[in-house]
Amino acid sequence: MRHASARSARASALAEDYVEIIADLLNTEGEARATDIARRLGVTHATAIKTIGRLKRDGLANGKPYRGVFLTEAGHALARRVRARHQTVVDVLQALGVPPEVAELDAEGIEHHVSGPTLAAFERFLAGSSATGAARIPAAMPPAEE
Amino acid sequence: MRHASARSARASALAEDYVEIIADLLNTEGEARATDIARRLGVTHATAIKTIGRLKRDGLANGKPYRGVFLTEAGHALARRVRARHQTVVDVLQALGVPPEVAELDAEGIEHHVSGPTLAAFERFLAGSSATGAARIPAAMPPAEE
């Protein structure tokens, strides 16, 4: 079923974006507040809180009422994978000549449809085209600051 | 709002897939029956019929009850754009080393998040890498059999 996999990728896209944002807020701000998550996503806080409830239900997040959101181990693992994949997609788009701002925008949607084999191909491509100036950190490796 | 554009692309993805499939069925079978559309998508016919109703509501499709589905001018125009973009995405993925079957699967989801500038970059990239063996038909040009 050619479209079924795209449909299931679409279904997990929202969860992936949430854990990515939560991990980022935890790293940079020390805490992830519902309001900040909502603002980053461009939705109302009510929507964010409801979706965060689903993340908790699905074992990706936890936290007590009025005390911010945290990630479970599963949530952290997902966030790491999502973050690395996001960067790889951005890098590939830019390597193909897509302007940086556009690459960032499009990657936000494309990333959720990049399967394992495709991601591997992307990384091989980037490694191969590293004739380009700056020293390249392999996108597949866990970033040092993790 | 970085995620808002991805969200709106997601919203139109289903309509794009439907018109693409309908156009394909009209071309190859001469008619587009709800059951065939449903089978291609991997959903039940009830779901397909309901979605086709939305396409009609939105001016992309038409047709009388029990008489198959047709595309409006807007629907045909959308189908043409979607088909060309689909092929470009598949070509780029394969050029990057993604196996053909995987490229086809992933493209089905990725295509809906490829913006105009990114598509243009893809086409420039393909035109540039046409050092590769077989004569390349520019993906941006309307295909001859249209």
Add this chain to the structure above:
DNA sequence: TGGATAGTGTAGCTTTGGCTACAAATTGAC
């Protein structure tokens, strides 16, 4: 000319992901 089969449509249900409006808790400034 019937039926059987295949296709289409409708009804009713669920989940997701949005929203507004309002209520409750926390935090920060006096």
Add this chain to the structure above:
DNA sequence: GTCAATTTGTAGCCAAAGCTACACTATCCA
């Protein structure tokens, strides 16, 4: 310590996209 502002949570609404179950129409063949 109190009170205003911020943040969080809840309730109730909606549309989309899926499903099953059932009813209706068309088609095809004996």
